[in-house]
Amino acid sequence: MNQPLTIPSTRPSASAPRADHLTQARRVLWGVGWVWLALALVLAWLDRDGRWMEPGREGAVLIKLWIFWAVWAVLPWWGAALLGLRHAAGRSPRGLAWLAALTLVAYSGLLEPRLLTVREHRVQVPGLAQSPAQPLRLALVADVHAGLFVRDWQVQRLVDRLNALDVDAVVVAGDWTYDPPRDLHAALQPFARLRHPVWGVLGNHDTAAPGPPLAQALRQALQNHGVQLLDGRRLRWRGWDVVGLSDRWGGDPRSEAARLLPPDSPTAPRLVLAHQPDTATLLPAGSASLVLSGHTHGGQITLPWLTRHWVLPGMSEQGWFEGLHATPAGPLFVTTGVGTIGLPARLAVVPRIDVLVLH
Template sequence: MRRAGRKPEPSLISAPRRAAIISLTALATLFVLLLWHDFRNTWISPGYERHTLFHLSVYWGLWLVWPLLAWLGWRLGRAVRARRIAAALVAGSAFATGAALAWARFIEPQRLVVRETRLGQQCGAQVALISDIHFGKFTRERELNRLVDRLNTLPIDAVLVAGDWTYGPPHDLAAAFAPLARIKYPVFGVLGNHDEQMPGPPVADELREALTALNVKLIDGKRVWLGRCTLIGIGDLYAGIADSQVQHLQLDPPANPAERRVVLTHNPDVATLMKPGMASLVLAGHTHGGQVYVPVLTQLMLKRNTRGAYEQGLYPLPDTRLYVTPGIGTDILPLRFLVPPTIDVLSL
C-alpha cells in the first residue's frame, strides 16, 4: 500500500503580501541608488552633508505621492459607496492635500510662464528678466533646456539674470550650464547669495569661469550699454559686495541721466541703498515670489527675507523704482504653489 505524500506546508506570507514586499524593496533600492548618485556628484559645503541628503531625499521621495493618491482615491471610493460620511470626509481631505502636494512638486514648477510689463524707461530695449535658476539639487538639465528654448522664442534684445544660478550644483559647472550657450541673445548677469556661499558651496570663481566660457557676461561692479541706457551690475548684498559698489556708483555716477540708468542685482533690498539721481530702476529677484503662496504666512516669511517684504512686480520707492521677478527654480523644498516660474519680458 502506497503512502500518501505529505501536503506542502502553507506559506507564511500570502502572494499579495510577497508582491508588496518585493515592490517596496525595489523602490527602496532605486531610491538609495538615485540618492547616492546625486549626492556624490553634488558640490557640498563641509558641514552641509545632512542638509544635502535631506533635500535630495525630499526631491526623490515625493514621487511616492502618486501611489499614495491612488490608494487614497480607492479608500475614498469605498467610503462613498458604503455611504460612510465621516470616512469619506477624512479620505477626501487627505486626497485633496496629496493632490495639492503633487501639483506643487510636479506640475507648477514646470509651468514656465511669460509675463509682459511696460516700464517706460526710455532705453528703447526689450529684455527678458529671470532669476534664481538654482541649478543643482532641484533644477536639472531638462528644466534648463526648456528655459533656453522658451527664451529663444521671445522678441527681446537681451537676457538679464538676477543671480542665484546655483543650489548645490554638480561638480562640472561648465557641463551643467552648457545649454546657456544656445541662447541667441546677449546674456548679462550678476551673482546671488547662493553663488557667493551665503549659504552654499564656494563656487563663485568656478561659476564665473564657466559662465564666461558660455558667453554670459557677468557685470557685478561693471556697466554696459543696454539700448540707450546704462545697465549697472551690483553684487550680492549678503556677501557684503553691494554696499561698496553702491558707494562707488554714488561717487562715480554714469554720464547719462538717472532716467537712463538701470541696476541689475540679486537682492531687492539693494534698491533701498539707492540715493536720489543714482538710477531710476532696479531689477532684482531673490524672493521667489514667496515660492509657496499661503496668505499671511508667505508675507511673514518675506518680511524675514527682505526689508520691504517684496514679493514680485513693480514697487515705487522714494528714490527709485524696483521690479522683482519671482524666479525660475526652487530652494529648501522643490515646491511651487500659486507662484509659477516666470520669465518677465520688460519693455524699457
C-alpha cells in the same frame, strides 16, 4: 394557511469579488509607495556624488535629495486614496482630507515647479523719450538654481523659451546655482545657445552665503558661455548705462554703489542689476531709472498668512516681494524666479520669465 419557507441564498454577491479586488489594488498601491520611499534614499545617495556642497552640510543635501525623489511616492498613494472613494470609509471626511492633501502635494511638488510661464509688463521710464537711448525689451529671470532640484532638461527648456522671445537682451538677476554638479561648464552649457546678449550678477547662493565656495568656478563657466557678469561693473549699451551690483550677503554692493552711482541724476537712462531687492536701499536717491532683482521667489510656497508674515519678510525687509515698486533710488522690479530651494516645490508661484517693455 402555512407559508412557504424561504431559504436565504448562500451565493456570494457579485459585488463582493469586485470589492476584494479594489481592496487588494489599494494595498498594492500603498506598498508601491512605501517601497519607493526606500528606493528614493538609494537614488539620493547616488545623486549626491559629484556635487558642490557646503562643508558640513552633506547630510542636509542628502535629505533634500531624498525628498526630491521620494515625492513621487505620492502618485501611487493618490491612486490608492482615489480607489478608496468606492467605499463608504473612503468618502469620510478623513478620507477626503487625505485625498485632498495628496493632490496638493502632487501638484506643488511634481507639477508646478516644472511649469514655465512668460508674463509681459510695460514699464514707463521717465526721460527716455528725451534721451538718445532706445526703448528696450528685456527678458528678466532670476533664481535659476541649477543643480539640486532644477535639472539639465529644465535649464535647456529655459534657454529654448528665452530664444523664442522677441527681446533685445536677457538679464539674469543672480542665484544661478543650488548645490550643482562639479562640472559647472557642462551644467550651464545651454546658456551658450542664447541668441541674445546676456547680462547677469551673482546671488547669495553663488557666493557661499549660504552655499558651497564655487563663485570663481561659476564666473569662469558663465564667461566661457558668453554671459557678461556685471558685479561691480558698468556697461554702456544702446544709450543705456547698465550697472551691476554684487550680492548684499556675499559681496560689497554699498561700496560699488558709491563708486558707480553718483548721487546726482544720471545723464542717460540707467539700469541697475542687483540680486536682492533690498539692495535698492543702498543706492543714492534718484540714481536708477530701473532696478531689477529676484531673490524672493515670491515666497515659493503660498500658504495663508504664514508665507506673508513668516517667509517673505526674510527675503525683503522693505516688503518688495514681487512686481514693480517705487523706491527712493528709482523704480524696482522684482521677479519671482524659476527655481526652488529648501523644498522641491512651488505653490501658487509658477516659475516665470518676465518680459519688460521699457518705453
